[in-house]
Amino acid sequence: PARPAPPQIRRLDESVINRIAAGEVIQRPVSAVKELIENSLDAHSTSITVVVKDGGLKLIQISDDGHGIRHQDLPILCERHTTSKLSAFEDLQSIRSMGFRGEALASMTYVAHVTVTTITSGQLHGYRAQYKDGAMEGEARACAAVKGTQVVVENLFYNMSARRKTLEKSGDDYAKIVDLMSRFAVHHVKVSFVCRKHGVARADVQSIATSCRLDAIRSVYGVNVAKNLMRIEASGDGSCAFEMEGFVSNSNYSTKKITVVLFINDRLVECGALKRAIEIVYAATLPKASKPFVYMSIVLPPEDVDVNVHPTKREVCLLNQEGIVDRIQSVIESKLRNSDVARTFRDQR
Ligand code: ADP
Ligand code: MG
Numbered sequence: 001p002a003r004p005a006p007p008q009i010r011r012l013d014e015s016v017i018n019r020i021a022a023g024e025v026i027q028r029p030v031s032a033v034k035e036l037i038e039n040s041l042d043a044h045s046t047s048i049t050v051v052v053k054d055g056g057l058k059l060i061q062i063s064d065d066g067h068g069i070r071h072q073d074l075p076i077l078c079e080r081h082t083t084s085k086l087s088a089f090e091d092l093q094s095i096r097s098m099g100f101r102g103e104a105l106a107s108m109t110y111v112a113h114v115t116v117t118t119i120t121s122g123q124l125h126g127y128r129a130q131y132k133d134g135a136m137e138g139e140a141r142a143c144a145a146v147k148g149t150q151v152v153v154e155n156l157f158y159n160m161s162a163r164r165k166t167l168e169k170s171g172d173d174y175a176k177i178v179d180l181m182s183r184f185a186v187h188h189v190k191v192s193f194v195c196r197k198h199g200v201a202r203a204d205v206q207s208i209a210t211s212c213r214l215d216a217i218r219s220v221y222g223v224n225v226a227k228n229l230m231r232i233e234a235s236g237d238g239s240c241a242f243e244m245e246g247f248v249s250n251s252n253y254s255t256k257k258i259t260v261v262l263f264i265n266d267r268l269v270e271c272g273a274l275k276r277a278i279e280i281v282y283a284a285t286l287p288k289a290s291k292p293f294v295y296m297s298i299v300l301p302p303e304d305v306d307v308n309v310h311p312t313k314r315e316v317c318l319l320n321q322e323g324i325v326d327r328i329q330s331v332i333e334s335k336l337r338n339s340d341v342a343r344t345f346r347d348q349r
Pocket of ligand 2: 035038039098099100104105
């Protein structure tokens with residue numbers, strides 16, 4: 001039987017390549033918000049405000065009071081692989097900033113309309129520039145500006161109709177954005193975060209800069225969470241070096257859904273193994289199967305973490321994951337058992 005002739009292999013257009021890549025970095029509105037917040041944090045902001053319309057599909061507007069962007073850098077700001085944070089691959093080993101790939105802003109310009117307004121210290125006025133497909137459109141124009149940078153992302157996925165349709169059907173990202181900002185607010189206590197819907201005065205996240213973690217948790221997650229927390233600490237050494245500190249809910253606290261706010265080396269991440277280990281401890285230790293609230297900050301030697309495993313940087317790879325998870329699990333378990341004993345004594349008096 002005759003075989004079909006082999007199809008010709010062609011090189012994709014640069015614009016197609018960039019749009020495909022952009023769709024991986026920016027999967028949905030909440031991923032754009034995460035990248036934008038991380039940029040504001042990297043710029044040493046102390047105040048970050050996010051305004052969202054239509055779950056972020058229509059508008060995401062983020063304003064910060066960080067160091068701003070130099071006028072001469074605006075033309076290449078949204079090109080792919082332009083960054084102020086990384087120059088050699090080896091730098092990844094010691095990188096403290098959350099960004100490093102120079103892909104986030106570029107990606108947004110391939111799937112949305114992006115406008116940046118920024119002012120650096122000592123300047124009398126700021127500049128505003130618009131971007132599309134990685135390039136600045138026209139010139140940056142002088143304009144009035146307060147301290148820092150404002151990025152406006154409009155009509156996300158206007159040119160990816162399948163993605164837009166799925167997102168429109170799957171329901172609003174606003175709750176995810178509120179959840180994301182709540183997490184950041186609990187870790188970065190010295191930064192004040194505000195998140196609200198466009199056209200609505202009331203904010204859904206409003207944290208006030210503080211030096212007390214418990215105050216931050218109270219202002220974001222409410223008194224009912226904050227009054228039922230116990231401080232935890234754990235550490236390891238040698239091949240399993242780490243430091244962990246945080247808060248876990250006690251036996252008085254009860255909800256249907258587990259919350260694990262996890263930062264590893266100041267990056268907001270997820271760790272399925274750790275979450276499962278925590279769930280198991282609570283299920284085994286507490287009488288009613290109540291789900292915990294957990295905030296945890298883990299610090300590891302940079303060489304034990306690979307931050308570069310996932311395009312959204314959501315998952316990090318830990319070198320000694322099993323050892324660390326076991327250690328944390330047993331610390332939580334003994335804390336829970338002790339607090340339960342304390343409560344029983346108290347209740348019997
Ligand atoms: P990355 O964060 O990986 O460097 P991005 O595309 O997110 O890449 O941002 C590109 C560059 O734009 C950053 O390296 C930074 O210099 C600058 N930048 C982006 N957002 C801000 C901001 N809010 N304030 C100051 N500079 C910013
Ligand atoms: Mg970035």
